[in-house]
Amino acid sequence: MPHLRRLSALALLAATLGGCAVFGSDPAPPPSPPAAAGGGSADEGMEAYTEVVTADAVSDTGMVVVHRVDDQWLFEVPEALLGRDLLFITRIAGVPQGMGGFLPAGVSLEEQVMRFERRGDQLLLRKQSFQQVAADSLPIALSVVQNHLPPVIAAFDIEAEGPDAESPSLVIDVTDFFEGDTPAISGMRAAMRRQYQVRRLDPARSFVSRISSYPENVEVRHTQTFDAGSAPADEDTNTITLEMSQSIVLLPAEPMRPRYEDPRVGYFSINRVNYGLDEQKADDQTFIRRWRLEPSDSAAYFRGELVEPIEPITWYIDPATPDQWRPYVRQGVEDWNVAFEAAGFRNAVVAMDPPSPEEDPEWDPEDTRYSVVRWAASLTRNAQGPSTSDPRSGEIIEADIVWYHNHMRSYRNWLMVQTGAAMPEARSLQIPERVMGEAMRQVIAHEIGHALGLPHNMISSSAYPTDSLRNADFSRRMGVAPSVMDYARQNYIAQPGDGLEAIDFMRKIGPYDLYSVNWGYRLINTPDPEDERPILNGWIKERADDPTYRYLPQAAIANIDPRAQTEDMGDDPVASSRYGIENLKRIVPNLPEWTATAGEDYTDLEELYGEALGQYSRYMGHVVSLVGGAWVDLKTTDQAGPVFDGVPAERQREALAFLAEHAFTAPEWLNDRDILDRIGPMGRFEGLQARQVSVLNSLLSQARLERMAEMQILQPEDAWPLADFLDALRGTLWSELAGTGAIAPYRRALQRAHVDRLATFVTGEGAAGRSEVRPLVRQQLNTLDDEVERALLRIRDRVTRAHLDDLRARIEEALEGGN
Structure with missing residues (x-):
């Protein structure tokens, strides 16, 4: 065995x-x-x-x-x-x-x-x-x-x-x-x-x-x-x-030969400070975490032939795994063999049933000789793929995958609110076994990827053109992203009539995964790890201009790149989110029917409606990321071009126009009467209003405004000047001041939130510092005060006048309270 x-x-x-x-x-x-x-x-x-x-x-x-x-x-x-x-x-x-x-x-x-x-x-x-x-x-x-x-x-x-x-x-x-x-x-x-x-x-x-x-x-x-x-x-x-x-x-006794890490290819890593290097400092050494794979025929391997490893990477399937899901778990593990073939190994990854007590009475899933895909009887809705490695070399010794039983509930919900418009199999609380099994298979593959040493690659899904994901042939061949390690789960872009089958909506191991496994696991016939580095660098540079093979670490630096969002897909956040909204408008009215179960109350409807609201917020967030964003492409000194490049002003203006239409114009289609009459309207106004305010506050985050001010100085040729952005946002939120009619409740709430948020830059979190943000925000408040004063001369609606009077008082308090 x-x-x-x-x-x-x-x-x-x-x-x-x-x-x-x-x-x-x-x-x-x-x-x-x-x-x-x-x-x-x-x-x-x-x-x-x-x-x-x-x-x-x-x-x-x-x-x-x-x-x-x-x-x-x-x-x-x-x-x-x-x-x-x-x-x-x-x-x-x-x-x-x-x-x-x-x-x-x-x-x-x-x-x-x-x-x-x-x-x-x-x-x-x-x-x-x-x-x-x-x-x-x-x-x-x-x-x-x-x-x-x-x-x-x-x-x-x-x-x-x-x-x-x-x-x-x-x-x-x-x-x-x-x-x-x-x-x-x-x-x-x-x-x-x-x-x-x-x-x-x-x-x-x-x-x-x-x-x-x-x-x-x-x-x-x-x-x-x-x-x-x-x-x-x-x-x-x-x-x-x-x-x-x-x-x-x-x-x-002798650690495995390490491989140096490169931030342009995603691997978990170990780090040490080496005082013995010939450098005028205590220099860092960072090695990737990976399994020890040794070819059974080294000569054939280095001739470029596919060979089996001496010992494959083996996972045992937890005996507690329900029988109906075991084949999908096995597939999720062994799907990685195609990636290891790119690195020269055949049958490198194996999934096995554990031995019976009669076959091996000492077999124990806690024994470190065995890696196990565990099935956790838990209400947690998640999965994870931790691993244990030798801290001297990065050699992964053992890795247990955990699938939490209730994670099926997550995928039932996501399938419905992301794909229900175009995938009939997702229009029920009981997703067909083959569809749920396929979703589970890809989650297991994702977690196995972590256990192989691969971190998330959230920028991967931006490599595919948005409209290509409406093409059934493309989706079937390529999945929704080049890497299964992205959080791009189901294809929410495909529209009814596009002809996709259920399996075409799913993520899968893709070309980036093959590339990264080859980069990390292919053996290189050189004297020591230092000699590998020019070869590894060459492999990266060969692919550097192809977005399919792009990687960006999931850290603070990635948060400014609109391509590196979670739960997104496609190369155009505005177009992708527009398709998502169109589907969500079809899905929400059908939720009462799709969640109905004879003899049950509306608990499931309330849960799925909440998921739909969350999906709406994700679409808005993907678009917000364009404003004040920057493309981040990690490079070494032998590569041309910038590492940081601000999002062009035109793309940022397009994003604000989308938000004006879908966020700042209240999405009242989400207030579906058939749903609210069943689950209760209490707090629904505040809930939808809170989502609008969340979008607004994200747009006006301190970090975003500081970046916009900085990009105007460093890249003036294509930046959106901060003053122009603040003017455009004010014009979007306060267009009613030019008329004489009443201002609607949702817009009134949003305007109050706008004034309150601006006030924080004068009196609160953004008051300190020497940037351009504070004086420009103060100017916005003064201009807004003048516009509200003039509007009060025309508007006669009592509630609107009370609203505007209150806003003038808030503005005055903010301006007087500022330092």
């Missing part, structure tokens, strides 16, 4: 790392006192081996020998293991109800590297850090150790020395380490202790269930019970019980 990683192969690797945060040659292991003849004690404080490991001990041989003597748990640690890097992975294996949606069974809480070292009659367990390093052959290595002293996590008395003089070992008692409240491996984090008012761990109700030893890992299962003043469930018990899993994994 193939495993995720045959860790036994790691033991054959040559050298061990020595010293704190130092890498390079092979230092000698820490000296140990010689064992006494016959396995006796080298110190009077120790007992004879047979007195500690008694005849009735139950033993399990592996990386360490585990002995159970009554309720006592002993580790017999080979001296050869001293100084070796051990990865401790702390997971919660069982959680009580109410502990929070993102804390399912199997989630990793802590990953840390430890080393055993002997100090007299004790074994110390010391935590290691690899964030500051230097080759141990360099003089500065000594300073690195002295200035980054690793903490001692535990100290164990050596109870006895092993009987084999040729393979010496040391026996320690680990019972209290696992049964007690050891902070480094506890399931109760500091924030949780505060939240649940945890008083103490109760030793009478905390115990070790089992410890199993394997060739290169040890698996511990133990229970922790805490007294808590505010337990998440069963509050009357004042008790929180957690089932914990600890995995102790022997890392390779």
